[in-house]
Amino acid sequence: MKYKSQKVAYWFFAFSMLLLVLQIIYGFIMGFAHMGYDGLHNIIPFNTARAVHTNLLVVWLLSGFMGAAYYIIPEEAEVELVNVKLAYIQLITLALVGVTAIIGYHFNYWEGRKFLEIPRPLDWLVVANVLTFLGIILVTLYKGKKRTTTAMVLTMGLVFAALLYLPGMIWFDNQTMDSFFRWWVVHLWVEGVWELIMGGILAFLLIKITGVDREVIEKWLYVIVGLTFISGILGTGHHYYYIGVGKVWLIVGGIFSALEPLAFLAMALFAIAMYRKGEKKHPNKIALSWTLGTAIVSFVGAGLLGLAHTLPQVNMYTHGTLVTAMHGHLAFWGAYGMIVFSFISYALPNLTGRNLFDSNTGQLAFWLSNIGMLGMTVAFGVAGVAQVYLERKVGIEFGEVQKEIEVHFLVLVICATMFATGVSLFIYEFK
Amino acid sequence: MLSKSQAKVFFLGGTIVTFIIFLGLSWHSLSSEVPKRTHEENLSAKVIRGKVLWEKNNCMGCHTILGEGAYYAPELTKVYERRGEGYITAVLTTKAPWQPRGRKMVAYGFSATDAADLIGFLKWIGETDLNGFPPKPAYKK
Numbered sequence: 001m002k003y004k005s006q007k008v009a010y011w012f013f014a015f016s017m018l019l020l021v022l023q024i025i026y027g028f029i030m031g032f033a034h035m036g037y038d039g040l041h042n043i044i045p046f047n048t049a050r051a052v053h054t055n056l057l058v059v060w061l062l063s064g065f066m067g068a069a070y071y072i073i074p075e076e077a078e079v080e081l082v083n084v085k086l087a088y089i090q091l092i093t094l095a096l097v098g099v100t101a102i103i104g105y106h107f108n109y110w111e112g113r114k115f116l117e118i119p120r121p122l123d124w125l126v127v128a129n130v131l132t133f134l135g136i137i138l139v140t141l142y143k144g145k146k147r148t149t150t151a152m153v154l155t156m157g158l159v160f161a162a163l164l165y166l167p168g169m170i171w172f173d174n175q176t177m178d179s180f181f182r183w184w185v186v187h188l189w190v191e192g193v194w195e196l197i198m199g200g201i202l203a204f205l206l207i208k209i210t211g212v213d214r215e216v217i218e219k220w221l222y223v224i225v226g227l228t229f230i231s232g233i234l235g236t237g238h239h240y241y242y243i244g245v246g247k248v249w250l251i252v253g254g255i256f257s258a259l260e261p262l263a264f265l266a267m268a269l270f271a272i273a274m275y276r277k278g279e280k281k282h283p284n285k286i287a288l289s290w291t292l293g294t295a296i297v298s299f300v301g302a303g304l305l306g307l308a309h310t311l312p313q314v315n316m317y318t319h320g321t322l323v324t325a326m327h328g329h330l331a332f333w334g335a336y337g338m339i340v341f342s343f344i345s346y347a348l349p350n351l352t353g354r355n356l357f358d359s360n361t362g363q364l365a366f367w368l369s370n371i372g373m374l375g376m377t378v379a380f381g382v383a384g385v386a387q388v389y390l391e392r393k394v395g396i397e398f399g400e401v402q403k404e405i406e407v408h409f410l411v412l413v414i415c416a417t418m419f420a421t422g423v424s425l426f427i428y429e430f431k
Numbered sequence: 432m433l434s435k436s437q438a439k440v441f442f443l444g445g446t447i448v449t450f451i452i453f454l455g456l457s458w459h460s461l462s463s464e465v466p467k468r469t470h471e472e473n474l475s476a477k478v479i480r481g482k483v484l485w486e487k488n489n490c491m492g493c494h495t496i497l498g499e500g501a502y503y504a505p506e507l508t509k510v511y512e513r514r515g516e517g518y519i520t521a522v523l524t525t526k527a528p529w530q531p532r533g534r535k536m537v538a539y540g541f542s543a544t545d546a547a548d549l550i551g552f553l554k555w556i557g558e559t560d561l562n563g564f565p566p567k568p569a570y571k572k
Binding site for chain 1: 433434435438439441442445446449450452453456457459460461464465468469471474478479482485486487488489490491492493495496497498499500501502503504505506528531532533534535537552556559560561562563564565566568569570571
C-alpha cells in the first residue's frame, strides 16, 4: 500500500462480502422453493427473495468496484484520495440506502422492474451517493500527477454507469417503452460499461502481477473496450426481439450480439498472453489464479453461454426460461464476481500486511467456488433446456413442466453448497 | 503493428459510430413502431392503473411478461387469451393462497376494481405485436 487513503478500500470489500453472503442465503431460499420446499413463503415469498438476490448482487459488485477504484486511482494518479472522510460517509450512506431497500422488499415497498426494484424516491439517494463517489474519484484524478489509460478507462466506466442509471428512473405508461429503457440500464451496464470497469481493473492487475510494460497492456485494453462497445451497444437489440418493437432488431441484435463474445475472447487471450510474456513473477499466486480465472470464465459464461441463446431463432424458444438463469449465473460470476475476488486477493495482503499469497485455503476457495458455480450452471442448463422442449415445443402446461424439472434443483442446491463453501473459505482467508 | 494511438481511435471511433446508429434505430422504433405495435390508443387510465399495480406488487418477481421477469410462475403476456377474465379474477381476488400443484402465489386478495384494472393491463399487453412470441408448440396434438 503506497498511499494511506487506499485503506478505505478494505471496508468497501468487507461490505461487499457481507452482501454476497446474504445474496447466497436468498439464493438458497429460491433453490429450495423451486424444489417444492417453500416453508418460508409467508415471510419471504419468492418475489421478495428474488428481488433481494438480484439487488444484493448489483450492490456487492458496485461496492467491490468502488473499493477497487479507491485503491487504484491514488496509485495510478500518484496522489492521496482528496477526502477520505467523505469516502467513509459515502460507504455508510450506501449501506443505509441498501439496507432500507432490502428491508422494504419484505414489506411490498418496491417497483416490480427486474433488477431496478429500488423505489424511485430511494433512487435519488443512490444518485447522490454515486455522485459523491465520482466526485472523490474525479477530483483525485484531476489533482493527480498522472492520468494513465488504465485509470481513465476505469473512471469512464464508472461515470457512464452512473449516467446510464438515469433512463431507468423515467416513468412510462407503456410496458414496451418501460422495458426498452430498462435495458438501457441493465444491458448497457453489464454488456457495456461494466466491461470497461472490468477491463480497467484487469489491466491494473496484469501490470502489477506480470510486470509487462504498461504501454503494451494499455494498447490491448483499448482494443478490448473497443470490441466491447462496437458489439455491445447494438447488441442491446437482443433484448428487443420480442417486446413490441420492430423486426429490424432481430437482424441488428442478432448480428451484433453474436459478436459480443469477441470482447471476452480478447480479454481471455490478453490475460493469458500477458501472463506468458511477463518476466516478473509476483509471489501472489492466489491473485494470479483469480485474474486468469476471471478472464477465462467470463469468456465461457458471458461469451459462449450468451452466444448459445442470442440468435433470434433460438431466443424465440429460450426467452423467459431457466436457460437465461443458466447464462446469467456464470456470466455474472465469471466477469464481475471473479474480478472483484481477483482484486481483493491482490489488494488485501497489501492493505493488511499479511502475506496471504499461496495458502491451501486460498486455492481451495478458488476451486470449490468455481467448480460449484459450473455445476450450478449445468443444473440450470439441463432444467432450462428440458423446460424449453416440454413447454414450448411439446406444449405441456407450465406447472406440470416445473414438477418434472424439480430434481435438477436438488443438483443445483448441492452444487450451490460447494460454491458457498468456497466463498466462505475465501472470506475466512481474507477477513 | 497496431500502435496505442490507433487502438484509441478504434475504441473512440467504434463507440461513437455504433452509439449514433443505436440512437437512430431507437428513435425510429419508439416514434413509429411502438405506438402501432402496442396499440397505444388503447392505453386507457384503467390499463395504466393496472400497470401501477403490476409494479407495486412486483409480479415480475415470479412471473414473466414479454418474456421478462422470474421463472417461478407462468408467462403472462397471453394469459387473458389463455385463461379468460373469470379465472384471472378468481386468482387475483382470492384470500386463500392460490397454489396450483403446491406452488404458492401470494394471496393478494385484490378488490374487484383492482382486479379489473390488472386484467385491463393484461388484456392490453396480450394484443401487442411481439414478432411471434410466445411460440406455438409445434408438437402439441
